[in-house]
Amino acid sequence: MAKFNVLQDFKRGPLDLYRQQASFCWKKLKVFLDTEEVVNYQNDLYTELLSHLDYLSSDPIHSLSFDEERRLACRQNFIYKSIELLSIPYLIQNLKFPAAATRIMMQLSPSSTIKFSVTDSLFTNVIRTLGTERHEHFLTEAEEGQIIGCYGLTEVAHGSNVKGMQTTATYNKENRSFVVNSTSFEAAKCWVGGLGQMATHAIVYAQLYTENTHQGLHCFVVPVRDPKTLLPYPGVTVGDMGEKIGLNGIDNGFVMFNNYEIPKENLLNKLGDVTDNGQYVTPFRDPNKRHGAALGALSVGRVTITALCEAYGVKGLTIAIRYSAVRKQFGPDNSPEVPLLEYQTHQYRLLPYLAAAYVLRIFSSKLFEDQYQFAIDSALGNNKEKLPELGTELHAVSSASKPIAGWTMRDAIQECRECCGGHGYLKAARLGDIRNDHDANLTYEGENHVLIQQTANWLIKLWPLVLKGQRIATPLRSVDFLTDGLKILGGVTWKAGNVEEVCQPEIIMSIYQWLVCYLLKSTHDKLENLLAKKDVFWAKNDNQVFHAKNLSIAFIQHFMLQTMLETIQVAPSPEIKAVLTKLFALYGLFSLETYHMTSLYQGEMARGSTPATLIRDAILRLCSELKGEAVALVDVLAPPDFVLNSPLGASDGEVYKRLQSAIFGSPYAMRRPDWWQDITNWKVNVLKGKL
Structure with missing residues (x-):
């Protein structure tokens, strides 16, 4: 019998009208969906996060400057690294923990979470999945904070078409090294999270050449900056992409290589290697199986984004649905005003997306577990014969789940913004930030319309079997x-x-x-x-x-x-x-x-x-x-109120009290602007025709 004392009752208030109508116990449903172990894990992680002031300093009313946002996200990223509950050893104790951790972190601080996911999880997971024992020192150095990693696949002129990547790595058997080159600016690795300002090492996908023979796209660990000075190495041009629509705490960067030599051992060689004399070797006789195993490793980003889309959508839906249960408008003559949630149009605008959020929560949690198990088996060498087929299917599934999750929650968040009317347009409501941050999910890790074609290509091959x-x-x-x-x-x-x-x-x-x-x-x-x-x-x-x-x-x-x-x-x-x-x-x-x-x-x-x-x-x-x-x-x-951080969606339903505090709390609310004299001077001069 599950214990529900791990879940606290919500404070009594305006939302009781609808909470009392529920036909089920919300605590039992939560424990059923997440399991008691995960609920306890969530509570422990929330408690840990609350102990760090950096996660409580988010101001829903004002935007930070570009540099302040970067600095805060960087600091939060390092705090994540210090939390044992987020460490790889802890997360693999229960394969349900990684999805829960990702949702919590993403809902609390998207920029620092993506930085953490890329510099810690993705960087190290790729090495574990595609590397061997000779690469373990990179894992140790990353864990101890000696190096900071990132993941470089996309190029300026090529994104989803990975076969068209132009960065090359040519083997030089004279000194047992690879010479990495960017053929032009078009070959520059770009949009690499964490590379703009802080990464010292990058996972770089490059076209491998041995003895003038093209061996296809392979993965390398490439040092780009001196860890002690953060200055680029000779032969490396690295920089920042600049301000974006959202997620500006992430330092997305670009890098170019000019005859840059890296040790032979930096090739991640589980799926393919080069001998000292330049011969290419692979454990896979069938190139398609090598490709399938590689595809599974590449799927982790899309699997994660499927869960991120749901996490963003849940924040928006929590705000909009709680607000619609409190906000009243119109009603029959001589009768009290009616909550927005009673209107058919409002129900149709929100509740199908709530249903979608539940479908995505259940699906993405299962997909996350499958992907994590794939990574563990790849790292440990388990189920070698089954991994290529599983990797191919994970690629096909995630290439469709990422687009449909992204499109569905994009529409949901926009509908949530509109359903909250003018108040939803306030920065304090947080819906604008959620919408802008979610927007990246529609593009990174593969443009949606290109990705979904890969699913169709896989399905079409099955029809002759049918x-x-x-x-x-x-x-x-x-x-x-x-x-x-x-x-x-x-x-x-x-x-x-x-x-x-x-x-x-x-x-x-x-x-x-x-x-x-x-x-x-x-x-x-x-x-x-x-x-x-x-x-x-x-x-x-x-x-x-x-x-x-x-x-x-x-x-x-x-x-x-x-x-x-x-x-x-x-x-x-x-x-x-x-x-x-x-x-x-x-x-x-x-x-x-x-x-x-x-x-x-x-x-x-x-x-x-x-x-x-x-x-x-x-x-x-x-x-x-x-x-x-x-x-x-x-x-x-829903996440706790300190994560939601919206006066429209707080769990107590006190929309108007919280909205008043948010508006009155602004330093601009009742302050004369510093440039007030400009207003009076311009007004006078315009009337006199002098301006």
Whole structure:
């Protein structure tokens, strides 16, 4: 029996009206989703963070200067490094801890969290995953603070197209070294987090050449600055990218190399190595398997971003939903004003995204565990035969989950901002900061529209297996249902006759499975037709809109729903199972209405007006049924008030008291400006025609 004394009751206040309507115990749901171990871990980490004043100095009213923001993020980053609860040894004790830690840190301080993730976690994880015992000294030096790492893949002229990277590393057998070169400014590594001002060492992806033979893209540890002086080494040009839309605490940088020599041992050699005499060797006979194992290591960023999108979205939804439960506007004649949450339009604007947040929370937590297990197995040499296939699937899944999570939470955060009206536009509300910081998720670690093509490319290769009737089974089971693909397509029929039926999980899952099969077949068939007229590149290019992109979206939404349904099936009580099932149905149906209605009719799964009417009626009914649960549902996911730091979304619901404090607390609120005489002089001079 779970113990719930680790979760404190919320202070009584204006939100009680809705908290008392909840059909479930929010504490039981939180412990079910996170586990008691994770809840205890979260509480311990919050307590630790509260002991550091640097995490309590965030001013929601004013922006820091560029340099102040950098300095604070740098200091917070080093504090993270000092916290045992965030150390790699501690996190791998329980594979649920890393996702929980990332969410907490990201919601509290995005810039320093990304700096920490890149300079500590990503830098060291890549070395653990792709390196060998000869690279252990880098891990020790990073852990002891002797060096500061970063991760350099993207170049000025190449981002998602990693095969087009222009940085080269040519082996020189005369002195057993690699000569690293940037062919031009286009080859400069850029947008590298932590490189702009502080990194001393970089993970650099470069085209490997041995004996005038191109061996493909490989990974190197490259020293870029002297750790004692932070001055660049000769042959290295390194600098800062400058101010950005958001996340300015991160010192994104660029670096160029001019005949810069690094030791031979700095090649991360688990997947491929070079002998002293210049011969290239690899443990993989099949180059595709080496590529698959490498893809798994590259997926960690996209897996993390999938979780970050949910973390940002939860902050925005907590603010907007709590505010909508307190803010009252209009109402029937001679009656009290009505909370915004009672309006159908407000429910439709917010609650489908709340459902999406739950789907993403459950899915990203599971994906995080899978990715961490992959990294552990890669580092320890476990399951060597299975890693390439798992790495390929992780790449395909994360290449779709990152875009759909980013797009969904982008829309959610913008809707939250608008749902809070003018008050939502205040900096103190924090919604603007959340929106701007989240915006980077739509681009880094791969531009979304390019990434999602890679998922489609993987799926298309499976269609010939479906046609042959072969059994399809992958490590994550994301496409196992395709084994019955022809049967699914052959049994096309709309099975729901009323709103209750269209909300049933088995009905929704059957619709998504049909969608994936239908879109896979149509995408494959169109590609075959285009290949008869064009080369492969242009055929794939002209097959994206309405085909490959829609296929990837339907695939990842199905996998997300599949993952949530597995969680629902082990729910600890009927009340929790019921509310999670409603969230499942709302996300599934809202996504059908948003993305796939045309495909349902085009493929003749849906005919006439009934399917569209049922889906829309079901969405509105689910929104109405969930409005009384909404505040308790955000209570489950919401960070503490000191992390949320918004007068509109505090857990006590005292919106107007907190808003008054925020506004009156501004030094500009009732102060005459220092330049007040300019106002009077300009006014007079304008009237006299002298200005």
